[in-house]
Amino acid sequence: MELSKNEIERQDRQRALRGKRVKSISLWLIGVAVTAAAVYGLVLWSKKDSANKPGIVIAELGSDHIPDGQRVGEYNSNPPTSGPHYAQPADWGVYEQPLLDERLVHNLEHGGIWLSYRDADDTALTAQLRDIADDYTLKVIMTPRPENDARIAVAAWGRLLKLESFDREQIEDFIGAFINRGPEQTPY
Structure with missing residues (x-):
């Protein structure tokens, strides 16, 4: 069964949309991971910085x-x-x-x-x-x-x-x- 030109264009649009969604979700997940890593790094750095200072917290x-x-x-x-x-x-x-x-x-x-x-x-x-x-x-x-x-x-x-x-x-x-x-x- 041969697909009509409209059906082929519709499937192409759906594939492109799926690709955009996957790319968008991937970028969002990468952003969340980078933010979490930065926050974790800051917490470790502040604890290390505090530990190197005189006295106790x-x-x-x-x-x-x-x-x-x-x-x-x-x-x-x-x-x-x-x-x-x-x-x-x-x-x-x-x-x-x-x-x-x-x-x-x-x-x-x-x-x-x-x-x-x-x-x-x-x-x-x-x-x-x-x-x-x-x-x-x-x-x-x-x-x-x-x-x-x-x-x-x-x-x-x-x-x-x-x-x-x-x-x-x-x-x-x-x-x-x-x-x-x-x-x-x-x-x-």
Whole structure:
């Protein structure tokens, strides 16, 4: 049985349409595969990048503001690196008295670094930390914090370095890696 010219043209159009569909689906699948590979690569890269930085990652507890005077109770790290905090941060600089965690967490949210030390009577350590803090007019705050479970704690938003002995290089590496890296970018 011989096909009519119209039937042959119709079959040719159907074959061409099927070919276009196959090509379209193939390109779409390739696009999905490339996108998935790129996302997977970025996740691996960010984990590797994070692993090469000083300190440990601390799960973020959000950034809700609470009324001044309200206390949070417990955070998920000591000292805290994120979580509920007061709406007003502390002024940058060196303090000789402890400040409330709820105030200082806001400084971390602004990309600040919090140098804290357990023993306010440790004058040698205080002088060493002050020497580092004095290099920064903004974004670094230093306080004693008797609640620390380490002699020295250096905190950034979602990141914490604990030391039992002074290590200027580690502290400066931490500051360099995390200063101005908080979720709220402010020039002050």
